[in-house]
Amino acid sequence: MPLLLLDLDNTLVDRDAAFRAAVADFLVEHALPVHDAEWLMTVDAGGYTPRAEVARAVRARYGARAPGPPSAICSTGVRPTASSCPARSAARSPGRSPAAGPW
Template structure:
């Protein structure tokens, strides 16, 4: 069985790490806390292009720092603040022990996403990592999911895509003929988007559910 998993806000807590960094960054500039709230909102949970966010920061805070330096700051300074729920590590390990092939499919800069994976020691839990910048396509393009499946010659119709973003992860996974598991993080599913195959609050809960579903289906096959 193929299990493709998103990285940011699925396997790792990107939102909290960026919020912590933004608070510290604004404080270092002697700015009020309201500016940290502005920065967190402007980031759009990582979906605002780094160049445009860097320009907005430079203009709002009247900084002398160049755009390229600010982009590097945005890409890398929050990485060391990122965490991974121990239950997610357990779920990944149990999925591999149950025979799942696991791949990370993530949008983002290759150097940044690689640094996150290395910082949190995720490599032992996955078989493959596909990063959008490295392959020249990004979610929700179905091609990036097909590329990940080709790593092992897996059939996408037998696979799952697990992630937190309704469009990039769930609609993209569905377009690639994958079943989909939404990591809701306590949010409501948008009414204008077709729903996922299943929903749980955390990545660990989604992966645990998939393991149980696969085990149940295997028992039914054995029983004829």
């Protein structure tokens, strides 16, 4: 039976932590001020700001220093830095009985 898992609210993957790590890498890689990480996290609004708007904000802030076309700004992968939320990882640990409940 096919299974589709959707994580729309930061419950399965700690998206904020993954995005924060990707932002830090992005700023360092492009020699942009590392203290702008908080600004970029605010612009992203936990993933609720559309990617195109985040890209435009980065382009507006950094101008020619922003890399590539606006779409390139948000295409930096968060996946390599993504990790499960600690509580969810513990709940899925080997040997845990399904009868013990999901958490």
